[in-house]
Amino acid sequence: xxxxxxxxxxxxxxxxxxKLSSGNHSQxxxxxxxxxxNPKTAKLLADELALQIKASGLEIDxxxxxxxxxxxxxxxxxxxxxxxxxxxxxxEGVMNIxxxxxxxxxxxxxxxxDIITTGGSAMExxxxxxxxxxxxxxxxxxxxxxxxxxxxxxxxxxxxxxLPQDIPFFALAxxxxxxxxxxxxxxxxxxxxxxKPGSRGN
Numbered sequence: 001x002x003x004x005x006x007x008x009x010x011x012x013x014x015x016x017x018x019k020l021s022s023g024n025h026s027q028x029x030x031x032x033x034x035x036x037x038n039p040k041t042a043k044l045l046a047d048e049l050a051l052q053i054k055a056s057g058l059e060i061d062x063x064x065x066x067x068x069x070x071x072x073x074x075x076x077x078x079x080x081x082x083x084x085x086x087x088x089x090x091x092e093g094v095m096n097i098x099x100x101x102x103x104x105x106x107x108x109x110x111x112x113x114d115i116i117t118t119g120g121s122a123m124e125x126x127x128x129x130x131x132x133x134x135x136x137x138x139x140x141x142x143x144x145x146x147x148x149x150x151x152x153x154x155x156x157x158x159x160x161x162x163l164p165q166d167i168p169f170f171a172l173a174x175x176x177x178x179x180x181x182x183x184x185x186x187x188x189x190x191x192x193x194x195x196k197p198g199s200r201g202n
Contacts (some may be wrong), residue, residue, distance in 0.1 A: 002142065003173035010035045017187040018052040019194040022117070025185040028177040029197055030143055032114035045172060046076035046135050052151065052170050053110070060136055061108045062086060066095065066125040068189065072181050073142055074112035078099065081110075086126035095124040105133035116141040116171060119148055119163040141168045146176035 008011040012034035018026050024143045036042045053060070065074025067185055075104065078085035086101040090192040097103065111122045111130050144150045148161040150171040163169055182188065 007035055017192045018197040023180040025182055025194050026177050026179045030115055030167045035157045042076045046080040049077055049140055049172055050080035059108050060110045063110050063112050063130055066121045070113040073114040076114050076174055082198045095128050097128050102131055103132035103134040107134045108137045109110055111139045113141045115143045116148055117145040118160050123162050138167050141165055141171045144171035144174045146174050
């Protein structure tokens with residue numbers, strides 16, 4: 001599966017000057033919402049990701065995604081795996097699981113995002129799952145920004161990866177775009193202004 005082409009066909013691989021949620025700048029941005037607005041594409045990607053996970057033999061009871069970015073990918077993956085789906089959300093800046101969702105002691109939970117950069121949001125949500133008694137058995141995403149090592153990839157884990165190394169990380173493709181600190185950004189030096197896309201901007 002050519003995941004990069006799927007993103008390009010959906011006008012979801014943006015080329016410009018972007019301010020990321022980390023505060024760094026990049027010439028490229030992945031807008032997964034544009035890919036996932038097509039239910040057939042969402043199902044295609046989730047089915048392919050599910051094949052990887054099933055082949056690993058991982059036992060999963062539930063998929064949990066952090067809102068907002070992971071909701072569609074997480075639901076589609078849960079459907080492909082035929083397991084329960086729940087989500088975590090920020091309330092006054094703190095990740096919570098509410099809306100009547102419960103996690104049983106020892107319940108095996110797979111965290112899911114649309115894109116994993118460092119994995120910070122996924123791990124915030126995972127900490128809530130663990131507080132409720134759940135067991136985090138793996139992490140999954142449609143795309144990996146190249147800071148964390150996924151299964152079946154040669155990309156090595158970078159120091160800022162927040163995913164635990166003792167559970168598997170599944171993703172369909174690596175997107176290793178360069179990122180720059182604002183004071184060292186060549187795009188800024190060329191005179192362009194960074195815009196902030198995505199769920200925390202526009």
